[in-house]
Amino acid sequence: MLDSRMETFLAVCRHLSYTRAARELYITQPAVTQHIRFLETHFGCRLFVYEHRKLRLTPEGDLLYRYGRDARATGELVRQQMAALSGGKPELRLGATLTIGEFTLAPVLSPFMEAFSSHSITLYVDNTREMLSMLEAGTIHFALIEGLFNREHYHSRLLKMAEFVLVVPSGHRLLSLPRVLLEDLRQEQLILREPGSGSREVLQQALYDRNLTLDFFPRRMEIGNVSLTKHLVRCGSGISFMYRDALTDPDTSAGLCVVPVEGFSILREFNFVHLNTSLATEFCDPFYRFFREALQT
Amino acid sequence: MLDSRMETFLAVCRHLSYTRAARELYITQPAVTQHIRFLETHFGCRLFVYEHRKLRLTPEGDLLYRYGRDARATGELVRQQMAALSGGKPELRLGATLTIGEFTLAPVLSPFMEAFSSHSITLYVDNTREMLSMLEAGTIHFALIEGLFNREHYHSRLLKMAEFVLVVPSGHRLLSLPRVLLEDLRQEQLILREPGSGSREVLQQALYDRNLTLDFFPRRMEIGNVSLTKHLVRCGSGISFMYRDALTDPDTSAGLCVVPVEGFSILREFNFVHLNTSLATEFCDPFYRFFREALQT
DNA sequence: CTATTTCATAATTTAAAATTATCTATAATA
DNA sequence: TATTATAGATAATTTTAAATTATGAAATAG
Numbered sequence: 142m143l144d145s146r147m148e149t150f151l152a153v154c155r156h157l158s159y160t161r162a163a164r165e166l167y168i169t170q171p172a173v174t175q176h177i178r179f180l181e182t183h184f185g186c187r188l189f190v191y192e193h194r195k196l197r198l199t200p201e202g203d204l205l206y207r208y209g210r211d212a213r214a215t216g217e218l219v220r221q222q223m224a225a226l227s228g229g230k231p232e233l234r235l236g237a238t239l240t241i242g243e244f245t246l247a248p249v250l251s252p253f254m255e256a257f258s259s260h261s262i263t264l265y266v267d268n269t270r271e272m273l274s275m276l277e278a279g280t281i282h283f284a285l286i287e288g289l290f291n292r293e294h295y296h297s298r299l300l301k302m303a304e305f306v307l308v309v310p311s312g313h314r315l316l317s318l319p320r321v322l323l324e325d326l327r328q329e330q331l332i333l334r335e336p337g338s339g340s341r342e343v344l345q346q347a348l349y350d351r352n353l354t355l356d357f358f359p360r361r362m363e364i365g366n367v368s369l370t371k372h373l374v375r376c377g378s379g380i381s382f383m384y385r386d387a388l389t390d391p392d393t394s395a396g397l398c399v400v401p402v403e404g405f406s407i408l409r410e411f412n413f414v415h416l417n418t419s420l421a422t423e424f425c426d427p428f429y430r431f432f433r434e435a436l437q438t
Numbered sequence: 439m440l441d442s443r444m445e446t447f448l449a450v451c452r453h454l455s456y457t458r459a460a461r462e463l464y465i466t467q468p469a470v471t472q473h474i475r476f477l478e479t480h481f482g483c484r485l486f487v488y489e490h491r492k493l494r495l496t497p498e499g500d501l502l503y504r505y506g507r508d509a510r511a512t513g514e515l516v517r518q519q520m521a522a523l524s525g526g527k528p529e530l531r532l533g534a535t536l537t538i539g540e541f542t543l544a545p546v547l548s549p550f551m552e553a554f555s556s557h558s559i560t561l562y563v564d565n566t567r568e569m570l571s572m573l574e575a576g577t578i579h580f581a582l583i584e585g586l587f588n589r590e591h592y593h594s595r596l597l598k599m600a601e602f603v604l605v606v607p608s609g610h611r612l613l614s615l616p617r618v619l620l621e622d623l624r625q626e627q628l629i630l631r632e633p634g635s636g637s638r639e640v641l642q643q644a645l646y647d648r649n650l651t652l653d654f655f656p657r658r659m660e661i662g663n664v665s666l667t668k669h670l671v672r673c674g675s676g677i678s679f680m681y682r683d684a685l686t687d688p689d690t691s692a693g694l695c696v697v698p699v700e701g702f703s704i705l706r707e708f709n710f711v712h713l714n715t716s717l718a719t720e721f722c723d724p725f726y727r728f729f730r731e732a733l734q735t
Numbered sequence: 736c737t738a739t740t741t742c743a744t745a746a747t748t749t750a751a752a753a754t755t756a757t758c759t760a761t762a763a764t765a
Numbered sequence: 766t767a768t769t770a771t772a773g774a775t776a777a778t779t780t781t782a783a784a785t786t787a788t789g790a791a792a793t794a795g
Binding site: 142143144145146147180183184185186200201204205208211212215216219220222223224226227296417418419420422 | 517
């Protein structure tokens with residue numbers, strides 16, 4: 142159970158604004174000022190500097206922030222475990238990024254719910270950025286993540302390696318080429334995910350590694366949903382990149398072909414991620430083992 | 439930073455008494471009652487049961503206690519790291535049990551202080567029980583422990599294996615025997631450590647494993663200091679058991695001989711122990727690596 | 736059976752914390 | 766350059782929370 146002034150501090154860190162933190166906590170701005178002042182006196186150092194109308198964490202503040210986030214999440218976990226002890230069903234809240242949630246997880250989800258039927262399970266599906274902020278807020282216990290994230294701040298374990306591949310409609314001209322180079326895709330209509338999506342960043346990073354940017358493709362359109370993207374590719378509206386896992390369901394993958402692009406193979410990790418605290422590690426361990434085995438196929 | 443009502447809760451757990459917790463915290467007993475009541479409402483469960491004039495933790499209370507101790511220690515660690523960031527010397531407080539502190543540590547202590555000269559170092563030497571309570575209170579960051587402890591509640595890593603041996607003065611009759619059995623020691627004056635000492639428990643446990651108790655030795659005396667024990671053995675006042683490490687210093691070990699006792703060899707672990715939190719693990723890691731290497735000889 | 740100890744409860748006082756109102760500094764805008 | 770808007774600091778006041786005092790009930794020890 143975190144001191145209430147620490148809760149205020151965490152809110153200010155999230156918003157980098159006293160005023161907005163106050164709004165979130167339903168208190169007034171001077172109350173926030175007092176809380177921060179108290180902590181600064183308590184720890185004997187400044188936590189924020191306010192200059193050029195911008196609030197910035199000091200190194201000390203940053204350390205306190207990282208501690209506070211973990212302490213808060215740990216406290217939440219304990220609270221739930223106590224509730225579980227007192228007779229209530231233990232809660233399990235997990236998150237998954239879009240491809241994993243929609244495709245990778247589909248075949249293992251019902252065995253999972255069965256294996257942990259003693260828990261009350263909630264699954265959130267959203268992009269990588271949202272997963273990380275839900276972890277920090279204690280909204281979810283762990284996340285299955287396909288995108289890149291700052292490894293220092295989280296505890297992550299490899300679930301599986303996943304291929305990121307080019308998808309075209311069957312009968313597409315690229316399929317008749319003996320070999321396909323990146324250059325051959327240039328004039329195609331490319332369908333890609335929205336900014337903030339892990340899949341988009343994977344493609345961006347792969348291009349960046351070859352000294353390219355998305356501008357390499359002059360014809361682009363953005364679609365924030367993988368199933369819709371598949372539909373559009375099937376209709377001949379463009380080509381796209383996605384994880385091979387998104388193509389395992391035969392019903393929705395008919396009429397789609399994977400084309401290997403020479404010198405442009407992309408292999409990414411799917412990770413099991415949670416906060417780097419011993420309690421979280423202990424709590425998440427059985428779930429990790431389940432997914433690790435189930436996805437090993 | 440722990441909520442103040444949690445601090446009260448921890449004090450009540452330590453004393454198992456509202457009244458004494460109140461005294462420790464310099465508040466009145468009804469204030470303690472209010473704090474506990476608040477927590478019980480907050481978590482939706484009872485934390486203590488009071489019956490037969492005894493206070494007892496409920497299972498929920500016990501869970502909260504284990505969490506709270508760790509949270510408190512972690513908070514303290516963060517506070518110190520922040521102080522270190524703000525320019526102060528980082529503090530390092532460690533503990534060692536008596537044999538380790540007095541003998542095992544002696545040859546590596548000055549290299550240790552040199553290696554971590556950027557830290558302000560404090561070393562406490564006391565028995566195992568005290569080490570554990572200092573860990574829980576956050577007084578020390580880690581301890582080098584020779585005795586037995588509850589492994590569930592702490593994170594421990596092996597430093598070295600240590601032999602527990604019989605020591606007699608040179609020229610003692612046992613030295614002339616071709617082989618020495620436990621039975622041969624029976625009539626000797628045995629010098630042993632005080633209750634609560636890890637060394638005493640080692641001997642007790644070894645006897646217990648052979649269906650014996652300390653009463654096997656009718657002539658016993660208790661000395662709470664290893665150097666003094668060595669002196670007494672040298673003077674022929676008795677024989678004793680101690681870790682071989684206590685005999686490495688040639689100055690104070692002259693005139694003492696180790697006698698192997700058939701079927702009574704005792705091998706014990708020296709462990710590096712700290713609280714089971716990720717922050718503590720991270721913080722202690724360089725120190726562990728130092729001792730592990732230094733004591734490997 | 737009485738005295739003593741320990742926690743619970745209620746009423747009162749005290750202290751802490753939040754709010755309102757105001758001020759200052761900075762940057763964007765006219 | 767003057768003006769306005771925004772964000773945070775400060776001070777005084779009000780409100781809320783928390784601590785204390787005083788007392789009561791239960792249980793054990795003498």
